[in-house]
Amino acid sequence: MTSQDLISQANGIPEEINGLRMTRQRQEIYKLLMGERSHPTANEVFMRIKESLPNISLATVYNCLEALVQHHIIRQVNFDREPSRYCPNLDEHGHFHDEATGTIHDVKFKPGINLTDILDLPPHTVIKDVEITLRGQLAFS
Amino acid sequence: MTSQDLISQANGIPEEINGLRMTRQRQEIYKLLMGERSHPTANEVFMRIKESLPNISLATVYNCLEALVQHHIIRQVNFDREPSRYCPNLDEHGHFHDEATGTIHDVKFKPGINLTDILDLPPHTVIKDVEITLRGQLAFS
DNA sequence: GCAGAAAATTAGAATCATTCCGAATTGTAT
DNA sequence: ATACAATTCGGAATGATTCTAATTTTCTGC
Secondary structure, three states: OOHHHHHHHHHOOOOEEOOEEOOHHHHHHHHHHHHOOOOOEHHHHHHHHOOOOOOOOHHHHHHHHHHHHHOOOOEEEOOOOOOOEEEOOOOOEEEEEEOOOOOEEEEEEOOOOOHHHHEEOOOOEEEEEEEEEEEEEEOOO | OOHHHHHHHHHOOOOEEOOEEOOHHHHHHHHHHHHOOOOOEHHHHHHHHOOOOOOOOHHHHHHHHHHHHHOOOOEEEOOOOOOOEEEOOOOOOEEEEEOOOOOEEEEEEOOOOOHHHHEEOOOOEEEEEEEEEEEEEEOOO
16 A cells, blocks of 8 residues: 555545546645635635645645646636636536625536537637636625 | 827827727727737737837836726737737627637627526626637637 | 656746836826 | 826836746656
């Protein structure tokens, strides 16, 4: 039994996801994102992850987040030029940014809706990624 | 007749749009954007605008673009964390980023489509702004 | 298990789009 | 004309992100 096995056992997260070796740091960051609905920034992840990994560096947080994004384990979400946020929800969905509170809500498509049905795309287009972001306010919650 | 009048006369652009005084710099930048379908970045605008305004500063380009955006005269478009791009098309539309060539194409909605018809928004939401961006490739043009 | 290779992590420096600052210029109103 | 406000300007500052080089950890073949 390798130390990698032990890490995985303790975390309940497999040793590898989508071909990415889940090191301790990647596991903890992934676990943190799964437990948060708040779409944290890299810096927010960095501050919160220190509870479980006091010696982690910001560079590693960026490295891990990038690795997780590139292996389609999490998604990176950008609002205008604000710091990137990270999201463990892989379903096709958009993001609503409530300006009053600063919170971000996932927005699902209504059932049966296909993006390509509603957009007038140039012919022969292969779409790799779609990002839908909405800004506004929750009038009275 | 003020110098402002003269500027406007020569450019064919009104002295004021949406409550924003159209200075020489703002006019030239607006005119440049109207003539380009290329969604240039601030720096690209800066380089091209020097032909008509050799002494303009990059700070002014940023100032003008921001003023034009805030007065809803142009739109700011962001792809991931790349430099912002600017677009004179005010119709509700999305942007397709062709990874092969780096070019950006406006994407219209099919007629009769309303964003709120297809998204499952939280109740009592007031949407101020929508951004739809697509990444992919033009298979064979 | 062990040597060597490969991958991951780290701290700090570097990058680069954008914003800020203070001074100078231009425009507007009286 | 004179004063007050808005705009422009060059350069410095900011801040998220990326890069670099060194160290540590993990993996592979014996």
